[in-house]
Amino acid sequence: MAGMKQSELAKRADISPSYLNLIEHNRRRIGGKLLVDIAHALGVEPGSLTEGAETALLTTLREAASGADMPEAEFARVEEFAGRFPGWAGLLADTQRKVEALQGSVEALTDRLTHDPHLAASLHEMLSTVTAIRSAASILVEPGDIEPEWQRRFNRNIYEDSARLADTSRSLAQYLEEADSDASETNAPQDELDAVFQRYGFHLPALETREADVDAVTETLGQDLSQAARWLLRRVLVRYRSDARKMPLGACADVVAVSGHDPFAFAERFDYDLTSAMRRLAHLPEDILPDAVGLAICDGSGVTTFRKPLPEFPLPRLGAGCALWPLYRALARPMMVHVDVMEQSARAAARHRGIAISQPIGPVRPHEDVLFESHMLIVPEPKRDTAEPIRQVGLTCRICPHASCTARREPSIMVTS
Amino acid sequence: MSKQVLLIEDEPNIIEAISFILSRDGWSVKTHSNGADAVEIVKERKPDVVILDVMLPGKSGYDILRELREDPENSALPVLMLTARGQTKDREIAERAGCDAFMTKPFSNADVLETVRALAAK
Numbered sequence: 001m002a003g004m005k006q007s008e009l010a011k012r013a014d015i016s017p018s019y020l021n022l023i024e025h026n027r028r029r030i031g032g033k034l035l036v037d038i039a040h041a042l043g044v045e046p047g048s049l050t051e052g053a054e055t056a057l058l059t060t061l062r063e064a065a066s067g068a069d070m071p072e073a074e075f076a077r078v079e080e081f082a083g084r085f086p087g088w089a090g091l092l093a094d095t096q097r098k099v100e101a102l103q104g105s106v107e108a109l110t111d112r113l114t115h116d117p118h119l120a121a122s123l124h125e126m127l128s129t130v131t132a133i134r135s136a137a138s139i140l141v142e143p144g145d146i147e148p149e150w151q152r153r154f155n156r157n158i159y160e161d162s163a164r165l166a167d168t169s170r171s172l173a174q175y176l177e178e179a180d181s182d183a184s185e186t187n188a189p190q191d192e193l194d195a196v197f198q199r200y201g202f203h204l205p206a207l208e209t210r211e212a213d214v215d216a217v218t219e220t221l222g223q224d225l226s227q228a229a230r231w232l233l234r235r236v237l238v239r240y241r242s243d244a245r246k247m248p249l250g251a252c253a254d255v256v257a258v259s260g261h262d263p264f265a266f267a268e269r270f271d272y273d274l275t276s277a278m279r280r281l282a283h284l285p286e287d288i289l290p291d292a293v294g295l296a297i298c299d300g301s302g303v304t305t306f307r308k309p310l311p312e313f314p315l316p317r318l319g320a321g322c323a324l325w326p327l328y329r330a331l332a333r334p335m336m337v338h339v340d341v342m343e344q345s346a347r348a349a350a351r352h353r354g355i356a357i358s359q360p361i362g363p364v365r366p367h368e369d370v371l372f373e374s375h376m377l378i379v380p381e382p383k384r385d386t387a388e389p390i391r392q393v394g395l396t397c398r399i400c401p402h403a404s405c406t407a408r409r410e411p412s413i414m415v416t417s
Numbered sequence: 418m419s420k421q422v423l424l425i426e427d428e429p430n431i432i433e434a435i436s437f438i439l440s441r442d443g444w445s446v447k448t449h450s451n452g453a454d455a456v457e458i459v460k461e462r463k464p465d466v467v468i469l470d471v472m473l474p475g476k477s478g479y480d481i482l483r484e485l486r487e488d489p490e491n492s493a494l495p496v497l498m499l500t501a502r503g504q505t506k507d508r509e510i511a512e513r514a515g516c517d518a519f520m521t522k523p524f525s526n527a528d529v530l531e532t533v534r535a536l537a538a539k
Contacts (some may be wrong), residue, residue, distance in 0.1 A: 069527035103523070124472060127501035128428045131522040135434030138526045150437065155431045 004042065057093050058081055061141065064096040068138035068253035081141070088140065088155070095137050095158055102130050102165065109365050111358045120168055122172045129165045133158055192229035193236070194307065196221050202308055203285040207241045208249055212240050236306060240283055246272055247280045253288045261293050263355060274337065274357050278377040282308050294352075294378030300371050312350035313378050314395060322394040323407035326356035326375035334358040334372050341381055350388070351381040420537055421445045421462035425455050426499065427473055435468065438526045439533065450504070452476035456484045459491060466536050468529070471500040471511070479514045486515040495536035499524070 010017040014037065023038075061078050082089040106127060134156040139146065146154070206217045214237050221237075222230040245271050259265035266277035282295035294310035298320070307315040315321060320328070326338035338356045355377045360370035394400030398411045422439055426432050427450045436446045450460045459467060467485075471478035473477030478498060485491040498516040500507050511519045517539070518532045 068525050099523070124501045127522045128431065131501075131524065132428055132430035132434060134523045135431060135526050136439070137438060139434060145441075154434070154437075157433060161430055 009038065013037045044224060057089060060093040060096050061089060063100075064092060064137060065141050068134075068141060070138075070142065074142050080315070082183070088151075091155070091158070091292055092137055092140055095133055095162065097129055098162065098165070099134055099137070102126060102169065106130070118175060119172075120302055122168060122175070125168050126165060126172070129161045129168065133161045133165070136161070189226055189228035189232050192225050193232045196225070196229075196233060197308065202283050204237075204240065204283070205285075208244050212241055212244070214238050232305075239279060243276050243280045243283070246270060246276065249285075249288065252280060252284060256284070256289055261289060261379055262289065266330075273357055273359065275373075275375040278355070278375050281377065291380060293380075295323070296325075296376045296378065298327055298331075298374050300331065300373065302328060302331070305373075310352070310378055310380065312380070313344060313352050316396045321396060323409070324391060324393040324405075325376060326354045327374050330356040330358040330374045330376070331372060334360070340391045340393075341386070341388050342391050344395055351383050353379045353381045355379070419443050419445045420465040421447060422464065422466045422468060422533060423459060423462055424448045424468045425458075425473065425478070426450065426468065426470040427452075428470075434526070435529060438530055441529075442530055444533070444535075450474075451479070452481060455481045456488075459485060459494070460488070465495070466533050467494060467496045468533070469496055469498050469516075471498060471507070479510055482511070482514040482516055495539055497529075497532055497536060 007017050010020040013020070013034065015034065048335075050091045058078060061082060062075070065075050065078060106123060140151065140154050140158075200221060204217065204221075206212060206220070207214070214234065218230060218234045218237055222233045225233065225246060239265065247266065251270070252266075255266055255269050263274055263277040263280055263281055266272075266280060267274045270277070278295055281289065281293050287291070291307075292310065294315070295306065295308045295314050296304060296315050297306040298304050302320045304315065304320065309315040325342070326340045330336070330338045335357070339352045340356075342352050342354055344352070356374060358372045358374035361373045362371060364370055392402065394402060394405075397408050398412060400408075400412050402408075403412075422444045424432060424435055424439075424446060426435070426448070427448075432448050432450070436448060439446045447462055447464065448472075449455060451456045452473030455469075455473065457477065469478045469481060473481070478500075482496060482498070485494060485496070492515075493498065495517045496515070497518040497520060499520050500511070500523060501522045508519050517536055520528060
């Protein structure tokens with residue numbers, strides 16, 4: 001290079017000719033001052049003698065080695081290894097980077113490990129594969145000690161394992177993506193269901209006809225929903241259709257004309273149970289029932305399974321509402337109608353009448369416990385003097401100002417003390 | 418005669434790597450990949466140290482260890498447990514079952530070697 005003798009260059013760079021020989025044959029890496037000295041002696045740019053990629057390669061190899069608790073004497077030979085086996089060194093560095101990335105994702109996912117069997121199996125598979133790769137890579141990173149046959153063997157193992165890792169991580173990513181899109185933007189299937197009724201309203205003409213097909217309507221309304229939300233939607237629509245058959249629109253209009261939104265009048269007129277009457281009222285169109293009524297349905301665990309809120313009687317999106325609502329008290333005394341005039345303290349004290357009953361769901365069998373479900377119809381109530389007691393209730397504890405309430409289950413952000 | 422390690426693990430490439438580093442260190446390495454008859458194999462081979470994976474086909478590593486500890490001949494046999502789950506409760510289960518050392522995957526070869534040496538010297 002540059003027409004200069006090796007001995008002359010070694011002299012100018014102040015190193016021994018044999019050391020320069022090692023450098024030239026890539027048995028030693030150079031850097032820092034020595035690199036600058038040689039470049040200066042040769043009259044070229046230091047950068048032209050080495051490449052930045054090599055520094056990155058060595059850094060990665062050192063990381064792999066430090067993770068493997070490499071003896072110091074071996075650790076010092078990393079440059080020799082990278083110089084003599086650039087291909088293997090590159091492969092090892094790639095593997096090390098993959099292992100690091102995978103270790104990162106594995107750590108991030110350990111929380112879910114105990115909850116999801118599919119995830120647990122995938123992670124176990126990935127950890128096993130990463131372990132095999134790491135062990136083989138650590139063996140390879142120690143140069144000189146391995147016979148070529150073993151070297152080939154471990155390289156083949158790393159190759160196979162990394163392919164396996166690629167498959168497992170791809171299927172895991174796909175699984176996670178599906179799990180994510182299942183939850184869609186709203187997270188909870190119940191939220192998706194609410195969005196459907198917000199969009200189409202609670203009255204569905206498609207279910208009022210004699211030929212109404214629940215599956216077809218579910219398909220139309222639920223096309224963008226997750227599978228879980230579609231399942232919820234179908235369950236609501238099956239009930240809707242059954243109620244609509246027993247209480248046709250025309251007859252409903254007649255009852256409303258006489259008794260307004262009185263669910264007892266509906267139950268009596270159609271000789272049907274009170275909860276069906278409540279649901280029918282909640283799904284009537286505006287031209288038959290101008291003053292909309294609200295409805296909340298919860299199962300025996302208190303979880304809301306259906307909600308039609310009113311502007312001044314909101315229902316919580318997540319979790320249960322106020323334990324003082326007759327909806328929940330009805331669960332303690334099934335088959336009895338609870339009627340309360342309520343003022344939701346957080347809502348400028350608008351007044352509503354809650355009519356609630358809890359009834360068995362499913363067939364009743366001898367000597368078997370039944371499960372209960374509670375309905376609460378919410379009817380706006382004019383504010384006027386009344387002999388009836390007015391119950392102060394909340395929406396959820398977090399936004400309720402009643403400091404001393406026996407039903408409180410969590411502190412309020414509105415009560416400073 | 419070199420000391421014997423019995424490696425009970427079902428992942429072939431992990432077996433190969435651990436066998437390699439232990440053999441190179443002078444150990445006689447025997448391997449076994451099934452949980453169901455692992456206890457019998459231990460009784461038969463009488464190893465100096467056992468490396469035992471938790472997730473094995475047939476029987477879990479915890480159960481194998483408990484059975485070994487009930488056997489007077491193996492109540493003090495040095496056992497290193499390997500698991501892919503590094504949660505505190507897994508370590509607790511392993512320790513209650515009577516393991517001498519516990520290591521989570523991915524582990525380093527050097528750690529395995531060092532631990533096996535330490536267990537054999539006990």
